[in-house]
Amino acid sequence: MSAFLARNRLIVLAYAGMVVLLLVTAMFSPGFLSVSNMRSTVVLAAFVGIVALGQTFVIIGGGIDLSVPWVLNSAAIVMALLCGGQDLPLIWVMPLLLAGGAFIGLVNGVGVAQFGVPPIIMTLATNVILQGLILVLTGGSPTPSAPALIQFLSVGRIGGFPVVALIWLALTLAATLLLSKAAFGRHLYALGTSATVAEFSGVPTARTTILTYVVSGLTAALAGMLLTGYSGQAYLGMGDAYLFTSIAAVAIGGASILGGSGHYLGTVAGAMVLTILTGLLPALNLSSGALLVVYGAVILITVSIGSETFAGLGGRIRGRRA
Amino acid sequence: MDLVTVNGLSKRFGGIVALSEAAFSARAGEVHALLGENGAGKSTFIQILSGAVKHDGGSILVDGQDYRPANPDDAQARGIAAVFQELSLIPDLSVEQNIWFRHEPQTMLGTVNRTQTRRNTLALLEKYDFPTLRPEQELRRLTLAERQIVEIAKGLAKNPRILILDEATSALPAREAEWLLKLTRQLAAEGRLVIFISHRMAEVRAIADRLTIFRNGSTVAAHEANTVSDDEIVTRMIGRHLDRLYPERVPTMTQRIALKVANLTSGSRLSGVDFSLREGEVLGVGGLQGHGQRELFQALFGATKAGGMIELWGKPAAIGNPRQALTGKDGIALVPEDRRGQGLLLTKSVRENLTLSVIRRFTENGLLSRQKEAALVKEMVDFLRIRAGTPEQLAGTLSGGNQQKVIFGKMLLTEARVLLLYDPTRGVDVGTKGEIFQLMRDLAAKGYAILFHSSDMPELVHVADRVLVMRNGRIAAALEGEHISEEGILRAAMLETRAA
Ligand SMILES: Nc1ncnc2c1ncn2[C@@H]1O[C@H](COP(=O)(O)OP(=O)(O)OP(=O)(O)O)[C@@H](O)[C@H]1O
Ligand SMILES: [Mg+2]
Numbered sequence: 001m002s003a004f005l006a007r008n009r010l011i012v013l014a015y016a017g018m019v020v021l022l023l024v025t026a027m028f029s030p031g032f033l034s035v036s037n038m039r040s041t042v043v044l045a046a047f048v049g050i051v052a053l054g055q056t057f058v059i060i061g062g063g064i065d066l067s068v069p070w071v072l073n074s075a076a077i078v079m080a081l082l083c084g085g086q087d088l089p090l091i092w093v094m095p096l097l098l099a100g101g102a103f104i105g106l107v108n109g110v111g112v113a114q115f116g117v118p119p120i121i122m123t124l125a126t127n128v129i130l131q132g133l134i135l136v137l138t139g140g141s142p143t144p145s146a147p148a149l150i151q152f153l154s155v156g157r158i159g160g161f162p163v164v165a166l167i168w169l170a171l172t173l174a175a176t177l178l179l180s181k182a183a184f185g186r187h188l189y190a191l192g193t194s195a196t197v198a199e200f201s202g203v204p205t206a207r208t209t210i211l212t213y214v215v216s217g218l219t220a221a222l223a224g225m226l227l228t229g230y231s232g233q234a235y236l237g238m239g240d241a242y243l244f245t246s247i248a249a250v251a252i253g254g255a256s257i258l259g260g261s262g263h264y265l266g267t268v269a270g271a272m273v274l275t276i277l278t279g280l281l282p283a284l285n286l287s288s289g290a291l292l293v294v295y296g297a298v299i300l301i302t303v304s305i306g307s308e309t310f311a312g313l314g315g316r317i318r319g320r321r322a
Numbered sequence: 323m324d325l326v327t328v329n330g331l332s333k334r335f336g337g338i339v340a341l342s343e344a345a346f347s348a349r350a351g352e353v354h355a356l357l358g359e360n361g362a363g364k365s366t367f368i369q370i371l372s373g374a375v376k377h378d379g380g381s382i383l384v385d386g387q388d389y390r391p392a393n394p395d396d397a398q399a400r401g402i403a404a405v406f407q408e409l410s411l412i413p414d415l416s417v418e419q420n421i422w423f424r425h426e427p428q429t430m431l432g433t434v435n436r437t438q439t440r441r442n443t444l445a446l447l448e449k450y451d452f453p454t455l456r457p458e459q460e461l462r463r464l465t466l467a468e469r470q471i472v473e474i475a476k477g478l479a480k481n482p483r484i485l486i487l488d489e490a491t492s493a494l495p496a497r498e499a500e501w502l503l504k505l506t507r508q509l510a511a512e513g514r515l516v517i518f519i520s521h522r523m524a525e526v527r528a529i530a531d532r533l534t535i536f537r538n539g540s541t542v543a544a545h546e547a548n549t550v551s552d553d554e555i556v557t558r559m560i561g562r563h564l565d566r567l568y569p570e571r572v573p574t575m576t577q578r579i580a581l582k583v584a585n586l587t588s589g590s591r592l593s594g595v596d597f598s599l600r601e602g603e604v605l606g607v608g609g610l611q612g613h614g615q616r617e618l619f620q621a622l623f624g625a626t627k628a629g630g631m632i633e634l635w636g637k638p639a640a641i642g643n644p645r646q647a648l649t650g651k652d653g654i655a656l657v658p659e660d661r662r663g664q665g666l667l668l669t670k671s672v673r674e675n676l677t678l679s680v681i682r683r684f685t686e687n688g689l690l691s692r693q694k695e696a697a698l699v700k701e702m703v704d705f706l707r708i709r710a711g712t713p714e715q716l717a718g719t720l721s722g723g724n725q726q727k728v729i730f731g732k733m734l735l736t737e738a739r740v741l742l743l744y745d746p747t748r749g750v751d752v753g754t755k756g757e758i759f760q761l762m763r764d765l766a767a768k769g770y771a772i773l774f775h776s777s778d779m780p781e782l783v784h785v786a787d788r789v790l791v792m793r794n795g796r797i798a799a800a801l802e803g804e805h806i807s808e809e810g811i812l813r814a815a816m817l818e819t820r821a822a
Contacts, residue, residue: 007714021685178691180686181684181689181690182683182685182689182690183681183690186674186677186678186680186681186690189670189674190667190670190674190678193667193668193669193670194663194667194668196664197663197665197666197667198624198665198667198678199625199642199643199644200623200644200656200658200664201648201678201679201681201732202644202645202647202648202649202678202736203645203678203679206644231611260667260669260670261669311648
């Protein structure tokens with residue numbers, strides 16, 4: 001048990017931070033811990049968490065995915081357009097768009113793994129290209145409203161639980177299995193720790209890298225569709241906030257931004273922390289500008305706590321001689 | 323008077339005792355060897371001396387004054403510099419930027435004075451007769467040996483009174499190692515103290531005035547070098563008598579060809595290599611460093627692109643990358659040259675490192691079985707006697723020799739029966755070296771086929787069944803039987819042979 005705590009110190013820390021933040025928020029706005037409020041907090045966190053799932057994989061593998069905003073946005077808008085407010089088309093539209101998200105991820109992954117394009121450049125480029133395509137496609141005109149079924153997936157409940165939260169839970173389980181219980185996870189951590197050592201150890205480095213971007217494309221597209229249900233419609237720029245929050249959730253969750261460490265369970269706490277913060281600030285009567293300032297500060301602090309341990313360890317190892 | 327006196331020095335890392343009540347004393351103007359088996363605490367000791375690690379208890383006197391460095395700068399202020407291996411260097415900087423890092427000569431404006439830097443670099447390299455180094459070269463382009471030499475230059479740039487060399491020769495080829503030994507004597511003659519750590523007894527013999535032996539974190543003996551025999555030293559070090567370092571060379575070779583290489587070519591480094599390796603054979607690869615040995619091993623493992631033909635166990639093999647090389651019973655596995663850069667995930671556990679190449683083997687329906695993994699890890703840790711607190715200890719915190727054992731274990735866990743060992747005993751203590759050679763012979767007897775390169779020539783001479791000598795990217799000679807000798811290898815490595 002203590003070994004577990006030591007190994008996952010940063011993740012435990014993220015959850016501790018989450019609890020503290022909850023209590024502080026409850027102090028300022030007494031209604032915060034109410035069931036209905038917790039429910040809506042979890043729903044909002046779920047969108048962040050789902051996008052951040054792919055981001056977690058990519059970051060552990062030593063990359064970064066900056067294309068999530070417009071993968072998300074594209075999925076949202078194309079879904080609204082294709083469905084025209086009807087439920088029935090969802091049967092093929094959802095799989096199609098998930099495949100579309102995966103395809104964008106494939107393009108990112110192949111660019112990074114096979115052609116050696118730096119992840120920042122590669123994913124930034126796909127992001128801008130998608131943005132352009134969507135602008136051309138819509139001509140800036142509003143899209144039809146979201147089909148009822150997708151609204152149910154985002155705001156509906158099953159036995160009192162928000163459906164989207166259940167989806168998030170299922171995804172968390174799947175991600176945890178992949179990271180902790182599958183060969184893929186070992187390969188991924190090795191890749192992010194040292195690509196050269198991974199390669200020399202027979203890890204399928206290219207395939208593993210590509211897979212992380214594919215997962216990221218999938219989760220961003222899924223989040224886009226669910227978010228459309230939540231807002232009732234798709235609109236331009238709806239993905240923008242998720243670039244920062246998805247990366248921040250991973251960092252707060254204890255992953256090294258340089259790759260090789262972290263876990264999706266930490267990211268889950270990170271997504272919660274970010275969402276609770278958004279709830280805390282209005283209670284403090286702060287503006288949304290102030291929210292951004294606090295957001296930034298929180299990231300900076302958490303990441304520097306993380307990197308302090310990292311630097312300590314790194315120094316330790318660098319200092320060691322044969 | 324002694325320049326350094328250490329008493330009752332202790333250091334533990336969590337539950338692991340690295341030093342307990344170690345004592346040490348050395349004078350100015352001597353070469354003082356520090357000996358001990360892997361994990362004895364030598365590196366921990368010098369890390370304390372050089373301010374990289376703080377001790378828990380005990381006292382250190384330098385010049386008779388209390389010495390308690392808070393960081394490496396403190397150590398430097400007292401004239402102490404340590405030569406670490408490659409990792410304290412920065413790959414993106416040039417050779418000279420690395421040498422003067424944080425101590426660059428400055429202009430009046432506070433910027434780096436480049437002309438002065440260059441002048442100082444050239445003066446330093448000349449003063450100590452350094453093997454050719456180009457000051458402007460980017461560090462990442464250098465070989466391990468060259469990086470080691472830069473590291474030595476960096477230590478000397480601080481003009482220390484006490485220079486510590488922690489296994490600095492282990493990454494060097496014969497000629498450069500020779501140079502370093504001479505340099506060490508020169509430094510001592512200048513009145514400096516050199517603390518010299520090495521697992522090569524011959525080197526210690528050649529230069530040490532006195533020696534101190536550590537065992538399990540404590541000092542077990544301190545001697546004038548000329549008053550003890552090798553045998554006594556080794557016995558003190560490993561706590562038992564070592565009958566022989568090199569196992570008996572019982573021929574176990576069969577007629578079956580495990581690896582056949584024809585016309586292997588890669589850029590200018592490998593130009594048409596042909597040979598075959600038989601089942602049960604230990605085939606040595608020697609020659610002067612830089613004549614294609616590294617490229618040969620990497621090409622066979624699929625780590626660098628090469629043309630030509632490779633057959634494994636009679637079947638043509640397409641080895642495009644290490645993963646293909648490692649796959650299956652007909653695979654081929656490598657113990658790479660650069661243990662930290664290619665062999666080990668330093669920030670991951672011994673367990674994760676050991677099973678990385680074969681992790682798929684522990685999955686059932688796609689899920690890992692931790693029990694199965696743990697069982698095999700334990701077996702390997704016991705088999706190789708890897709000294710780790712638990713299998714969860716981070717590989718980067720193991721002593722050098724134990725890191726090497728982990729890499730060995732990782733390779734043995736694969737099914738491959740053609741093994742490429744590139745300097746597998748680097749940084750390994752005598753006792754363990756003996757075990758590794760024995761292991762190589764045992765594996766050969768079991769039908770493995772082993773290609774073996776060592777920067778320590780006597781190892782080739784005493785362990786290999788045959789020795790291929792490389793020159794200019796070709797096999798210049800294949801030595802057998804009584805023709806295998808250091809002299810024979812050197813002659814073949816240097817003489818012009820008739821155009822092949
Ligand atoms: N940061 C650390 N965490 C845990 N254990 C450590 C750490 N650093 C060193 N050790 C342990 O301390 C012991 C002494 O290690 P040290 O590196 O000093 O040995 P050494 O004599 O230099 O061995 P070698 O000849 O193999 O280089 C080893 O058992 C090692 O695993
Ligand atoms: Mg050591």
